[in-house]
Amino acid sequence: MRWIYLAALGALLLGSSALAQTQSPAGGASTPAVAATTEGEQQFKQITGEFETAMKAFQADYGKATTDDQRQKLIDAKYPKPETYIQRLLPLAQANPNTPLARDVYVWALSHGAGGQAESEALKQLAENFPTDQAVAQQVIPRLSWSGSPQAEALLRAAMEKNTDRKQKGMAQLTLGTYLKNNDRGAEAEKLLDDLSANYTDVKTGRSSLAEQANNVLFEVRNLAIGKTAPEITGQSIDGKPMKLSDFKGKVVVLDFFGDW
Amino acid sequence: MYPHERSLVQRMQGKPFNLVGINSDPKEHIAKRMIEEKITWPFFWDGGNTSGPIATKWNVSGWPTIYVLDSKGVIRYRDVRGEEMDKAVDTLLKEMGVAVEPTTKPSEGSAKSD
Secondary structure, X not given: OHHHXXXXXXXXHHHHHHXXXXXXXXXXXXXHHXXXXXXXHHHHHHHHHHHHHHHHHHHHHHHHOOOHHHHHHHHHHHXXXXXXXXXXXXXXXXXXXXXXXXXXXXXXXXXOOOOHHXXXXXXXXXXXXXXXXXXXXXXXXXXXXXXXXXXXXXXXXXXXXXXXXXXXXXXXXXXXXXXXXXXXOHHHHHHHHHHHHHHOOOOEEOOEEHHHHHHHHHHXXXXXXXXXXXXXXXXXXXXXXXXXXXXXXXXXXEXXXXXXX | OHHHHHHHHHHOOOOXXXXXXXXXXXXXXXHHHHHHOOOOOOEEEOOOOOOOHHHHHOOOOOOOEXXXXXXXXXXXXXXXXXXXXXXXXXXXXXXXXXXOOOXXXXXXXXXXXX
């Protein structure tokens, strides 16, 4: 209600300045589409703001909890479930399709772990309308390498094919290659990764080039897939004694990359 | 995860099996955890952080990451946890003709019936 009131107030203020110029009655023939979007944007801010506030409150209490039991109770009682907020946000996108507001809703939903129907809808809409958008490139694309959803693959392909920005295009290609590797489609992955390895030595993200990152994934595809012989590991134990993986040959081995730093 | 690993290692005592870790913790931290969690199995210490040479070469981006290798060193399973890990290990040992006891723990006392 509060936001509808503010939107009306906004319309009134705009209307009064218009009145001075055109003498038309205040609040009369305004443009409903624009007003609706503005109202939607305010609702978006309101809902995501509520989520942030609830999350901060939860985190503050969680930090003070001293036992697992207290923590569990806090999670049950106070953890703001993103899906609740996502369900409130989706109608805003649906009422304003193919607008920056719809994009913001879908990006927010995906970067807060949307699943099921919400995830499919968000991926589909972004693939159709915003495949080259920067927010999508930064906040959505990198999260898709472990997805198993066909809509994720469609968005990655659209981003790779339509982007003219080389960095964004290359990152989409790297993510698609990783996605294919993770979905046991090594041969398709190799093609995309080989291309990056050859042509993206000059494009850096973080500390390494896209070509180097592609080489790491290629190493996985070629040497670490099921059915491949595990590459040798040489290193040392915690007390500095040399160790190698082949020391355990002839035995079944569970190789466990672990740590809780 | 440490409790499951401990029980797996214990169940596999005397069998051609090894749990081999690759650890990404700072040295003091893992030294402390070894005592607290009774980590008795061998592990590579990968330099104290997640971008150590082994994890980097194996392109590990999530922890834990699990590979299960057969006696020839061939990768046979990836990212199996809990019961799935037990089953994977049992299957590979059976392939070698090694008998394995079921994963269910014997009830206390009954083990000493004779």
